[in-house]
Amino acid sequence: MTDMGGDRVEEAVASCAALLRPAAGRDWDGVRAGRLEWDCRRTAEHIAGDLIAYAGQLAGRPTTAWVPFEITLDDGTGNADVVDVIEATGGLLAAAVRTTPREVRAFHPYPFRSANREGFAAMGVAEALLHTHDIAEGLGLPYSPPDELCTWVLTRIFPHVRPEPEAPWSTLLWATGRGDLPGREPLTEWRWNNNLVIDTERLTLQGVTPAAAADLRAGGTGGFEWIEGGPFEGTRDAAGMIVSAYEEGAHRPEWGMFVLVRREDGRAVGGIGFHGVPDEEGRAEVGYDLAEDARGRGYATEALRALSEQALAQDDVKLLFAAIDRENAPSQRVIARAGFTRVSEDLEKAARELHDLDESLRLYAREA
Known part of the structure; x- marks a missing residue:
């Protein structure tokens, strides 16, 4: 287990950018992102916000709360520029994961009040994949990330979810209330699970x-x-x-x-x-x-x-x-x-x- 998540974060962000950049000319503000209450533009900005927040936790290493900052985009920032921001914040998270010692833990509320570098990487990957799905659903675009990437997330922050080896993407969507799996009741509430x-x-x-x-x-x-x-x-x-x-x-x-x-x-x-x-x-x-x-x-x-x-x-x-x-x-x-x-x-x-x-x-x- 040599990869603690930096490569996975970059892979997830690349998957996100590959879908969003060709669609940058479309209307993101007037289209709801899948089942979310947000529009596609707000959802894309949220991806960047989460990536930089996780990088900030690993860099600042607080133990009781979030580092109190957030990013704001300049007036006139276009959709293509938002994709640039996602790539930049993803790069910062990947760098933070690679340079943080394995024993470091920082605050995250779910469910045991902390996470290590691998946990923050997995949460960043999940945010990128799932919200890219939400945007794709809103824009009517097909999206399916690599199975190995989905399995990587499931085996790290969804340990309580029974896997479907032949359908890891469908399992991740079901586990986050975004899809159905045969033989399983739909979820209306969910949390990922960092290690205790x-x-x-x-x-x-x-x-x-x-x-x-x-x-x-x-x-x-x-x-x-x-x-x-x-x-x-x-x-x-x-x-x-x-x-x-x-x-x-x-x-x-x-x-x-x-x-x-x-x-x-x-x-x-x-x-x-x-x-x-x-x-x-x-x-x-x-x-x-x-x-x-x-x-x-x-x-x-x-x-x-x-x-x-x-x-x-x-x-x-x-x-x-x-x-x-x-x-x-x-x-x-x-x-x-x-x-x-x-x-x-x-x-x-x-x-x-x-x-x-x-x-x-x-x-x-x-x-x-």
Whole structure:
């Protein structure tokens, strides 16, 4: 995963300009842009405004609000000039993405109050593609961006949307309330979803997107810089679970997988997360592992405490549990220090009978 989005932003802006520039001689002010309330001219200006706003967030790096500025176009600016502005602001966003360190996060309201460089790139690509579609619909022009570009957006900021591998553009339109998909109810409300990050004293627990999970499962880094010996086998296995859940439409980012990244050097040391969303009784299973060179330093305990507190603060979560091999004394110490206790033998026996729990595993739980 070497491209964190700069190339994708440029590709999306080029796709936008390729449609808009030949149509610059038409009336954009008097034509509504698709299903929007805006006209085509206002929508084109909005694309440029969003691109420069995202670049500003990455450059200014505010953590609690938008950088308070906006662009205005000179009087007499023609439609072709607006396309120039879109290309210029797209270039600025691409440059900001390429020059921003991977650990930087800046404010964005949806849904976890921040985004990294890849998130802002994906949002910029989405704005360019979707609003170009809106303008094209208003002007009666055909428009279909590259499938790979649509998939790139979906796997980064729409992790909760079940993909249609043969129709990524239709899926993106449906996911943003702009089209229909067979077998799915139309959407009237929607949000994209940047990854969740949980802070601890020495670590950040960074939510893994479907794109990063697929890369990890295939033997890549997931876009993280790992210490020697990482990622460990369990992290790659967990990434495979995320990919499967995403493909089934069952993935929910806050109940997915997180990579443990050290604050001191930005390097990844392990993985932690859930085996799925809480069940009807409010129970969720947790799991974790560390690269061998990161063990014995309290990282797993610190991460598990933070993740547990985040989860148990939710109204619909009553209990977290973990299944640990009875011979794995280090993991047993981690789970105990994080506030988990061994369940009764009767509950353990019931789990074996109902859920085919392996005889070598012991159950530990922490209640809300």
